Structures are given as C-alpha cells and as structure tokens.
Amino acid sequence: MDGDVDLHELYRVAAPRLTAQMFGLTGDYAEAQDAVHEAFARVLARPARLRGVDNPEAWLRTVAMNVARSRHRRRALFDRLVRTGRLPRDEVAPPLSPDHVALVAELQTLPRVVREAVVLHYIADQPVAEVASALGCSVEAVKTRLLRGRRALAVALTDREATRA
Amino acid sequence: MREPDFAGLVESGRQAFRPDWDDVVAKAARKRRFLAAFGAAAVALVVAAGGGLATGSFGGADQPRPEPTGSPYALEHFAQNPVPGRSPIPQISVTSYAVAGDLDHLYVPVRDCRSQCVDLIAATADRGRTWTSAVMPGGKINASRFVVAAAGETVVAVVRGRPDARGDRTADYSTSTNAGRMWRPAPVAEVAELPADWVSIEVVRDRLIGLDPRTGDLASVALPILEARVLATPAEPSERWLFGYTGTEPTGKRGKLRYVGKSLAVSRDGGRTWSVRKLPKDDVFSDVTVANSKRVYALYQSSSAYAQRVFRSDDGGRTWDDGTEVPVEVGQNTIYGTADGGAYLSARERLFHTSDGRTVREVRDAPPPYARIVPVYGGGYLAVSLWSQFGMSVSDDGRSWTRLETPVLRL
The missing domain is CATH 1.10.10.10 (Winged helix-like DNA-binding domain superfamily/Winged helix DNA-binding domain)
Structure with missing residues (x-):
C-alpha cells in the first residue's frame, strides 16, 4: 500500500462496506461515513501505517471503530446539551x-x-x-x-x- | 419471532454511500500540517511521557493493536496488577515474568492502561530488537493471567481461578502457535505419558501439564509426589524433574496437615514411571536446582544471616554431600543451575556464581540480583528481573550474558 492511487482504489471498494458497518454501530450515517473517512485520512497522512498489514480493510475497520468509540465518548457532553434543548441536532439517515x-x-x-x-x-x-x-x-x-x-x-x-x- | 435482515441493511447502507475522496484528502492534509508543525519526534516524546493530546490524536487507543507502527512505549516498569485510580502507574506496565520460546522468541505480559485497561502479550522474534503486541486471551484484565510457557512460536497463557478449600486453583489455558497473534482455548487431556519432545509446563492438582510445541495441545500425567512444581532444567528435554513432598503429617493444630518428605521426582519416559529421591533434609530448606542430569544443588539456610548452605549431588539427587557453608548473605534464597554444572545464587543486591557448590565468586557482568534465570527451550538461558525495573538478559552458555535493550512497544 504505497501512495494515493492504491488507497483511492481501496476507498472505492471498501469504504461503502465499512460505512454500512459503522452505520450499524453508530446509528448515524453521517457519523459512520466520517469515521471511515477519518480512518482513510490517517493512512493517507502516514501511508507507512499500512506497511506490513495483511488485511488493510480489517485494519481500517478497527481504526474506524475506535474513532467512532472515541467520538461517542466525547459527544456525551454535547448530547446532554442537546437534550436540554440548548442546541439543535440534525438527524442524518440514508434513504x-x-x-x-x-x-x-x-x-x-x-x-x-x-x-x-x-x-x-x-x-x-x-x-x-x-x-x-x-x-x-x-x-x-x-x-x-x-x-x-x-x-x-x-x-x-x-x-x-x-x-x- | 422476527429475524433481523442484516444482509438487506448492509446492501442499503452500501447503496446509500456517496463517495467523497476529496474529504479524505482534505482531512489527511490537515493531519500532515499538524504533524509537520509539531514534528513527529516531539509527538513521540509527548506520548511516551503520557501526553493525553498525542494519545488521543494519533493514538494508541485508536489504532488496532497488531499494527507495528505507532507511538513508542518503553517496557521498563513492572507493576503486578496495575489498575487506574488505585495508585500512580505508568500507562504501559509489565505484569509478570517474560517467557522464552527460544533465544530469539521472547514473550512479555503487559497491561495497557492508557484508557480502559487491557492485557497484552508483547512478542519479539529477533531477540528483542523489534516488538509487536496482541491481546491476551480470556477477556477482561485479570491479576491471575500469566504467560506460563513457550516453545518457538507456540505460547501458553493461563487464567487461574480462586483457590478452593485445599488451596488448589483451576487453570484455564489458551495456546497460540503464531507467537500470540491468535489464541485458542486449550483443554488438558489426561494421558499415561507425555511424548518425549513435549515441554513440561507446570503442575496443577497433582498432575504435570505438558505442551506439544508444534500444535499447542496440552496433556497431563499423574505424579507420585504432592504439591509439586516443575524444575526448569537444561538437562535432556525428555527428562522431567519435579520438586515436591512424599506425604503429610498432622500439625499441632486440629485437622491441619503439613507436607513432609521434600523430594525430587525424575521421569525419563514422559511421566509413566518416576524415580523419587529425597533431599538432604526437610528443615530450613530454601531452593533446589538441577544443573544437568547428574549435578543437583539444594540450598538451605544456615545459622548466620551472612552464609547459606549448599548441598551437592553428583548422581541426580540419589545421594548428597554434607553441605558447604558459602559466604552468601541472605537474599532471594534461590539457586539456578546451568548445564556446565555451575549455579547462580542471588544475595542482597549481589549475584554469586559457584562452579562446584563449595566456593563462590561474585559476578558483576551478569544478570542483576533477584533475576530469575531459566533454561530456554532449544538451548541457552533467559534471565528476567522484575526488581525495581523490568530487564532481560540472554546467554548461550550460562556464563556470558547479553543485556537486552529495553523493549519498545509501538501501540
């Protein structure tokens, strides 16, 4: 996995699958896609991370899951604010x-x-x-x-x- | 009962996906700018020092564990059961002794408490130059989880249960045949004898557990002695040496028994038959070690705090000499034999070596005092110290030692 071209191809093939999986995990399609994008961005910023990884898609899934978990924790406070009515929150769902x-x-x-x-x-x-x-x-x-x-x-x-x- | 339509959900989710590669590229560009601004080295230092910013951003916690590139953590701290909040602890701690599969394959139990604690196994296949990690089997963190044996890339981990009324513990084993990357539960089959090339691991409930180094299978044989423990020995692999007791006798307290008849048990046929050999005496016993098939040392306390008594046997423990008092002050009271017939004794902050059990000399270019020195499957020795700091040394011959660099784990 070296350079943008391979990663782009991997994105084309794997990102829809990964996003569907993260959607099941988060219940928020935009959040799911963002977590997957974050995982790809980390590799794109430092491509060496995928060097020697046998299954890049599994690696990206793990990163995306961890991103989703972290964001879920950080969002807890934000969600409490939403529930108090001080901030509106958009629900994003695919058709x-x-x-x-x-x-x-x-x-x-x-x-x-x-x-x-x-x-x-x-x-x-x-x-x-x-x-x-x-x-x-x-x-x-x-x-x-x-x-x-x-x-x-x-x-x-x-x-x-x-x-x- | 309505069954969930997972396949349909996956297909819908995929079809709803709208590719946005530009968003990925923009995110990556922001990360590169951030990295360039602070410098990768500075980031690594901050993370090594426990900086939460770096951990969260480039994180360890966000990365899958098998990934060898990540933030570096030096394995230099020992903490038996680190739990956040109870005491100041390093984020990454060694929790017990390292085990060697051979002189190149080493395994270290580690607890990662950067966020939620998880027990890991750190592994090297190049004598400690590079390390990888994987999650240990058996679920959440457990103070009774250990790496108990290894042979090449085959590793055995155990989670021990609470002691029962007799003091016996259950032991749930897992084995890996690929250096800890994948684990499977390993039930112990009861057999009449262990194959010659199986490795003796430990004794549980008066049965010796053996490991098949190729498959990771476990089996056990019955023992003729009580409360036994395996004596790691550089003798022939097919020889199995144990220390234990031949019986019990009542103590002054009603219903209480004590174990008596300290003995060696030796088998050369996989545990089918055993030869039981009494130690010189029961009282003031400290330790016993097997240097080779003939030479055995037994260590006893003496009347002085500045001397210990070493008994030597040159016929595998059948007969013993009268013992020699050696000027080694009381320390850990352990003795470790080497195949050349010598042995190491650790004292208070000093390590001694004897080649005959009668004279000792202090050694300085060897493992630190209180290191545990064990023969390694396939030849050689591993010394592991948990005293104040975690450290490892290896030796081909038990005489000249190489101190390994502090392991650095990338998480």
Whole structure:
C-alpha cells in the first residue's frame, strides 16, 4: 500500500462496506461515513501505517471503530446539551426502508459490547474467532454476546411489528 | 419471532454511500500540517511521557493493536496488577515474568492502561530488537493471567481461578502457535505419558501439564509426589524433574496437615514411571536446582544471616554431600543451575556464581540480583528481573550474558 492511487482504489471498494458497518454501530450515517473517512485520512497522512498489514480493510475497520468509540465518548457532553434543548441536532439517515431503520434503531439499544459483536459478525461478516480477536475477548464471550444480541433484536423487532399492526 | 435482515441493511447502507475522496484528502492534509508543525519526534516524546493530546490524536487507543507502527512505549516498569485510580502507574506496565520460546522468541505480559485497561502479550522474534503486541486471551484484565510457557512460536497463557478449600486453583489455558497473534482455548487431556519432545509446563492438582510445541495441545500425567512444581532444567528435554513432598503429617493444630518428605521426582519416559529421591533434609530448606542430569544443588539456610548452605549431588539427587557453608548473605534464597554444572545464587543486591557448590565468586557482568534465570527451550538461558525495573538478559552458555535493550512497544 504505497501512495494515493492504491488507497483511492481501496476507498472505492471498501469504504461503502465499512460505512454500512459503522452505520450499524453508530446509528448515524453521517457519523459512520466520517469515521471511515477519518480512518482513510490517517493512512493517507502516514501511508507507512499500512506497511506490513495483511488485511488493510480489517485494519481500517478497527481504526474506524475506535474513532467512532472515541467520538461517542466525547459527544456525551454535547448530547446532554442537546437534550436540554440548548442546541439543535440534525438527524442524518440514508434513504432506508422502515424495516432497516427499525433494525438500526434497535441495534443502538444494545449494550456497546454486544452491538460491536453483532455488527462485526452479522454485518461485517467476520468469523467468530476474528470478532473475538478484534474485541479482545474469548470466542465463548462473543458467542454469548451474539446470542443475546440476536435474541434481543428479534424480540424488539417483533414488538415493533405488532405495534405497527 | 422476527429475524433481523442484516444482509438487506448492509446492501442499503452500501447503496446509500456517496463517495467523497476529496474529504479524505482534505482531512489527511490537515493531519500532515499538524504533524509537520509539531514534528513527529516531539509527538513521540509527548506520548511516551503520557501526553493525553498525542494519545488521543494519533493514538494508541485508536489504532488496532497488531499494527507495528505507532507511538513508542518503553517496557521498563513492572507493576503486578496495575489498575487506574488505585495508585500512580505508568500507562504501559509489565505484569509478570517474560517467557522464552527460544533465544530469539521472547514473550512479555503487559497491561495497557492508557484508557480502559487491557492485557497484552508483547512478542519479539529477533531477540528483542523489534516488538509487536496482541491481546491476551480470556477477556477482561485479570491479576491471575500469566504467560506460563513457550516453545518457538507456540505460547501458553493461563487464567487461574480462586483457590478452593485445599488451596488448589483451576487453570484455564489458551495456546497460540503464531507467537500470540491468535489464541485458542486449550483443554488438558489426561494421558499415561507425555511424548518425549513435549515441554513440561507446570503442575496443577497433582498432575504435570505438558505442551506439544508444534500444535499447542496440552496433556497431563499423574505424579507420585504432592504439591509439586516443575524444575526448569537444561538437562535432556525428555527428562522431567519435579520438586515436591512424599506425604503429610498432622500439625499441632486440629485437622491441619503439613507436607513432609521434600523430594525430587525424575521421569525419563514422559511421566509413566518416576524415580523419587529425597533431599538432604526437610528443615530450613530454601531452593533446589538441577544443573544437568547428574549435578543437583539444594540450598538451605544456615545459622548466620551472612552464609547459606549448599548441598551437592553428583548422581541426580540419589545421594548428597554434607553441605558447604558459602559466604552468601541472605537474599532471594534461590539457586539456578546451568548445564556446565555451575549455579547462580542471588544475595542482597549481589549475584554469586559457584562452579562446584563449595566456593563462590561474585559476578558483576551478569544478570542483576533477584533475576530469575531459566533454561530456554532449544538451548541457552533467559534471565528476567522484575526488581525495581523490568530487564532481560540472554546467554548461550550460562556464563556470558547479553543485556537486552529495553523493549519498545509501538501501540
């Protein structure tokens, strides 16, 4: 990975996928795309960072996830201000079907560790062992989180459907 | 029950993406300007000193751990169980002894507490010149997590449970065959004997655990002695040496037992049969070490604080001499044998060497006192010091030592 051309190509291929994954994680499409752009910008500023990395997309995903986490923490204060009504906040969402909007909304209700496991496994299509490695926990812990997450989502989506009906 | 449509969500999310490469380029340009303004070296220094600005911006916390390029952190601090908020701690600490897979492959347990604490393993494949890190297995930080053995790129980590009524702990092992990058749980199979080339790791619940250096599989064999521990020895790999007790006897307190009959147990057939050999005596015992298949030393306290008593056996512990008082003041009370028949004794801030157990000389160009000196799989020795600072030395022959540079981990 050396220079803008390769990175540009990687951006073209991987950025849509990564953004979809970060969207599942953050529930905010603009935030998701910004985190992915931030990850690419860090590599573009210092291309040596990708030297020797076997899987650049996985590396970028990890950076983007960490960026999203950091921003989430920093935004906590900002969000409190928003809730007091002192600042307006724009909700940005892509044109999605109601079902997908509901799914993203319910993902945000899951605990962070569960949500990350669900996003990495079901949306980023990572094997359980790789999810465990990325999250720094055991395979058993990932399986437990996936089970909890999937069960919670299924219940919540069923409830939503019943309410709509 | 309605199942979530993840595939549809991914496809919708991808289709909604509007490429904006210019935004990436603009962000990267801002970062380059910032880097140029402050200088990469200054940034590295600030980060090494614990500067939150640099950590957050170029961060460690934002980078995936396997990435070898990042901010440098020197592994020079030892803290057994660092937890933020309890005491002033460095952000990156060594938490226990390093382990060698061979003289080139070294592994160091590390705790990274720059933000949320995480246990890492630092690894080198070039005798300490460059280091990488990966997350240790077993979930959140744990004071009972250790790297217990290695053979080449095969590494074993353990998380120990709380002691039960007998004082025994459970042990959940994980092994890696690629120098700690990927781990898998490693259950311990009970077998009648360990293959000759398997490495003896430790004793748990009166069974010796062995490691297959190729696959990372673990197995255990029964032992003839109690409360045993493995004696790391530079003797033949197929020889397994243990120290333990042959029995128990009541103490003055009701229901309390004490272990008696300090002994060596030696097996040359993978633990199928054992030869049990009594140490010279039970009382005032300090330590025992195996230099080679014949020469064994047992260290005992003496009546003086400025001398210790060394017993020597030249037939593998079957018979012992009468012991010699050597002028080594009380220190860590440990003795480490080397294949040439000699041994190191650590004293208060001094390290001594004996070639025969009868005379000692102080050595200065060797590992520091209180270093733990262990033979390495494949030959050679590793000395690890956690005394005041973390440090490592390696030796091919147990006589001449090379002090390794302070490991620098990029995170």
